[in-house]
Amino acid sequence: MSDIKKNVLVSFKEYLLIIVGLVSYVLGWVIFLIPNNLVGGGVTGISSIIQYATGIPIGYSYFVLNLVLLIAALFVLGKGFGGKTVFAIFFTAIGMNLGQEYLPSDIIQPLAIENGKLMCTIMGAILAGFGMGMTISQGGSTGGTDIIALIVNKYRNVSPGKMILWMDVFIILSSMLVPSYTSDGSLVNWSDKITTVVYGFIYIVIISTVIDLYLAGSKQSVQLFVLSPKYKEIADAITGDFHRGVTVLDGKGWYTQHSVQVVMVITRKTDLNLLLKCINSIDSNAFISVSSVTGVYGKGFDTIKFRKTDKK
Structure with a gap:
């Protein structure tokens, strides 16, 4: 499109x-x-x-x-x-x-x-x-x-x-x-x-x-951590379809002692259901953690506003 x-x-x-x-x-x-x-x-x-x-x-x-x-x-x-x-x-x-x-x-x-x-x-x-x-x-x-x-x-x-x-x-x-x-x-x-x-x-x-x-x-935002062997496809889908920044973290499963990649993304709560459907369509077995965040500031989210004070 x-x-x-x-x-x-x-x-x-x-x-x-x-x-x-x-x-x-x-x-x-x-x-x-x-x-x-x-x-x-x-x-x-x-x-x-x-x-x-x-x-x-x-x-x-x-x-x-x-x-x-x-x-x-x-x-x-x-x-x-x-x-x-x-x-x-x-x-x-x-x-x-x-x-x-x-x-x-x-x-x-x-x-x-x-x-x-x-x-x-x-x-x-x-x-x-x-x-x-x-x-x-x-x-x-x-x-x-x-x-x-x-x-x-x-x-x-x-x-x-x-x-x-x-x-x-x-x-x-x-x-x-x-x-x-x-x-x-x-x-x-x-x-x-x-x-x-x-x-x-x-x-x-x-x-x-x-x-x-x-x-x-x-305006409420949520933070997702996604563990999946198809992390590249998931990250590409999130950035391409939802225009959200994605961070891929290196991790290690302590039980298996295997290296894993963790996809981290922050998005609006209103986009959560569509995002979960997107991830599920790529990997139905992906491990997903969702948590609410109290504030997100930066491009695409809220702007930090300070009270203006007179310079001395």
């Missing part, structure tokens, strides 16, 4: 996963949060406050407010990030409006209205967090405060989920200062606003936790 075809397949996979994540994010809002006049964080939270106050569909204000942050992301995070995020913003803005307009009420009624606001807060946060985590893991963003979080994360070892959490607190609290109206046109009273703020805090705690859990899982 040529490099061009490989790049096309990689890009197709990334955008496909981004679409899946965005659908999850949109459904979390359209089904569970918006019908209950619930407020979240980020630009989506601001846009929801605008919709509750003015009736302007969330998709329009969501798109407009993201433009400034998108320009900043293009300069700091590069064109690759910007392209995916432009796609994500368009998709989310259109999805929010189409979802509210065309999603049947007989679906929303039993899922959202009848289950109560607390359950809807939890379900909406889980769906939105899963979708946002999947989108970020593929180099994109749903826009808003997660763009800021990724910009900061580029230079500091700061969890994106924690960054989003603290930025969203202000947005949730600000919802109390803006008059809100329900779908039937009635004004939301102060007691309901306070309840909405509490649910908003629950939402941002859950969504930040889900984002961190998803990103931790997608």
